[in-house]
Amino acid sequence: MAQTIPEACMARALKLAHRGLYTTDPNPRVGCVLVKEGRIVGEGWHRRAGEPHAEIHALRAAGEAARGATAYVTLEPCAHHGRTGPCAEALVEAGIIRVVAAMSDPNPEVSGRGLARLRDAGVEVELGLLEDEARALNPGFVARMSRGRPFVRLKMAMSLDARTAMANGESQWITGAPARREVQRLRARSSAVMTGVEAVIMDNSRLTVRADQLGIEGAEGEAIAARQPLRVIVDTRLRLPLAAACLSEPGRTLIAACSDDAERRAALEKAGAEVLIMPCGRDGRVDLAALLGHLAAHEACNEILLESGATLAGAMLDADLIDEMQLFVAPTLLGGEARPLFAIPGLERMAQQRPLRIDDIRAVGHDWRIVARPQRGV
Numbered sequence: 001m002a003q004t005i006p007e008a009c010m011a012r013a014l015k016l017a018h019r020g021l022y023t024t025d026p027n028p029r030v031g032c033v034l035v036k037e038g039r040i041v042g043e044g045w046h047r048r049a050g051e052p053h054a055e056i057h058a059l060r061a062a063g064e065a066a067r068g069a070t071a072y073v074t075l076e077p078c079a080h081h082g083r084t085g086p087c088a089e090a091l092v093e094a095g096i097i098r099v100v101a102a103m104s105d106p107n108p109e110v111s112g113r114g115l116a117r118l119r120d121a122g123v124e125v126e127l128g129l130l131e132d133e134a135r136a137l138n139p140g141f142v143a144r145m146s147r148g149r150p151f152v153r154l155k156m157a158m159s160l161d162a163r164t165a166m167a168n169g170e171s172q173w174i175t176g177a178p179a180r181r182e183v184q185r186l187r188a189r190s191s192a193v194m195t196g197v198e199a200v201i202m203d204n205s206r207l208t209v210r211a212d213q214l215g216i217e218g219a220e221g222e223a224i225a226a227r228q229p230l231r232v233i234v235d236t237r238l239r240l241p242l243a244a245a246c247l248s249e250p251g252r253t254l255i256a257a258c259s260d261d262a263e264r265r266a267a268l269e270k271a272g273a274e275v276l277i278m279p280c281g282r283d284g285r286v287d288l289a290a291l292l293g294h295l296a297a298h299e300a301c302n303e304i305l306l307e308s309g310a311t312l313a314g315a316m317l318d319a320d321l322i323d324e325m326q327l328f329v330a331p332t333l334l335g336g337e338a339r340p341l342f343a344i345p346g347l348e349r350m351a352q353q354r355p356l357r358i359d360d361i362r363a364v365g366h367d368w369r370i371v372a373r374p375q376r377g378v
Contacts, residue, residue, distance in 0.1 A: 009033050009040075009072040010102055010130045016045040016054070017074045017137055022188045022224045023048045026300035028075055028141040032058040034096070036069035053078065055087040059094050067095030074134045076105045076127075079114040088114040091123070098124040102134035106145040139323070140191065140302025149292040150301040152194075152321055154313060155186055156341060157328045163338035164310065169202040178365030179328045181215045183307075186326065188214065190229045191301035192254075196312035197235035206245045207231045207253075207307070230254060230299060234312055236285045238264040240273070247272040254299075256286050288319050314343040317354065320376065325356070327370040 003011065016031030024030075024046050032054035034042040042065065044057020052060075055077055059066050071077075077087035077099065091099060099118050104127060105111045115125050135142055140151040157175045158164050165171035173180070187193055188209045199205065211225035228251030233240060237259045246253050253273045257265075258280040265275045276294070281287040295301040306316060316322050327341075347353065360371040 005038070006072070006100060006129060009035055009070075010074070010100065011133075012040070012043070013054075013072045013074050014102070014130065014133055014137060016043055017134075019045050020047055022185075023227065025049065025189075025191050025227070026141075026302055028138045028302075030054040030073065030075045032071060032073040034058050034062045034066055034069045034071050036065060041065035041069055053087050055091060059090060062094075068097055069095075070098040070100065071096050072100045072129075074102045074130075074137065076101045076103065076111070077114040077118070078105070078110070079117045080110055086114070086117070088117040092118065092121040096123060098126070100126045100129055102129055103127070103131045106142045108145070138302075140304075143323070144296045144300070144302050149289070149296045149321075150191065150304045151323050152292070152304045152306055152316065153186065153190070153324045153326060154306045154308075154316070154322050155183055155326045155328070156307075156313065157183075157330065158341055159330055159332050159334040159338070161333050161335070161338075162341045163334035164341055165202075165339040166334060167337045167339065169339070171203065174332070174334075175328045175330045175367045176365045179330075179367045179369070181213055182326075182364055182369065183328070184209055184213045185215075186305050187229060188224050188227075190303045190305040192230040192232050192295060192299070192304045194232040194234070194304050194306050194308070196308045197233055197239050198311065199307070199309045200233055200240060200244055200246065202309070204245050205307075206249050208246075208249050208251070229305070230295075230301065232256060232291075232295065232304070234286050234288070234291070234308075236280075237261075238268060238275070240268060242267055242271045244271075256291050258284070258286055283315075285315070288316060288321055292321060310340050310343040313341070314345075317342060317374065318344055320374070322374055325370070325372045325374075327372065328364065329368045329370060331366060331368075 013031035013033045017029045020029040027049045031045040042058040042062025044054050046054045079086045079088045118125050143151040193207045209225045211221045214221045231253040233255050235255045235257050238257050255273050255275045256278050260277050279287045355375040356372040357375050358372045
C-alpha cells in the first residue's frame, strides 16, 4: 500500500532521526520535517546531547518559510528548559500552525506538556502517526523513562551447536569480520557495554568501539568512536586483574561489586576503575536489577549491550532482564565439551523451557544473525 503524504513526511523525519543513532545519547534520536503547501521547507535532526534539538535545526533551515507550515516530528516537542530551550515555544514563535508528533514524551513528569503548550497557543496537534516506528528507534530512552531501567540487548557469538568457546575458554574468532563489524556498531549505539569478570579474565576484552572496525570511513567513523560507551563489569568479589586492558582504554570502567575489600578497591581505583558497591542478591552475587536501576538513574543509560559468558547471560535471562537477543551464528561446530550459550540452573522439564520470539534472521557475511526476544508471561 502506498504511503499517504503525512506518512511519507513522518517516514522522512524518522530517517533523519536515525542519523543520530550513535551520537545523541543520553538524549533520544529525533527528526523533524517542516512542510508548507506540499513542499518540504526545512528539516533537521538532533545530532548530540547539548546541541539544538531537531525542531530548532528544521526551523533554522526553513527561516521565514516556517510560518504557516506543518511540523512532523518523531517525538513530542519539549516544553521545559534543559541545556537547550523548549522546542514547543520555538515552534509557536516561528508560526507553525500544525504539529504531527509520532509519540508523546515517555517521561511521565513531562509527557503531554509540550503538546498542551502547542494547543494553548492555537496550534493544531495530532499524535500517533508511525508511533511504533518511533518507539523502535528509541527503545532505551523509552525503557529508562517508563520503567526506570535501560533496554538490555544481549549479544552472543556461537557455533551452529550453540557453543560460545572451547572448554579452555578460547573463542577468537567464532564469527567472521562482517559479524564483528555489526557488534562494533551495537557497541557504538549503546550507553554502556556490560560483561562479567570471568569473560574479561578469559579474553582480556577492551570493550571499546574501534573506528577501524566500524565500517564507517573518515571523520564520521572517528567521531562515533570518540564517544566510548561506559564499560560495566559485574565483579562480585573484585577479582578484575589490575593489568586488565579495559582499564587503560579511553572512557570509564565501572566495576559493580558486593565485596567492599578496601585494599582491593583502592588498588582497582588507582588502576583507573570506578568501584560501585551494590547490594547482593539471594545468590550472593550482585543484584542485577538494582544495578540496572542505578545505571538508569545515575548514569542515564538508555541501551546496554550485554556481552558476557554463560553465567551472567543465564542470570540476566533468569531474572527477566533481557529485552532483546542478537545471536550471531557461525556455520561451524565446536562439540559437546565446548562452553554453552546460557547457564540456567533448574530447568528439568519441558514446561520450564524459555520460549523466544524470533523477529529477524538474516545473513551477515558467512554467518547468520538471529534477533529474538524472550516471551514474557508464556
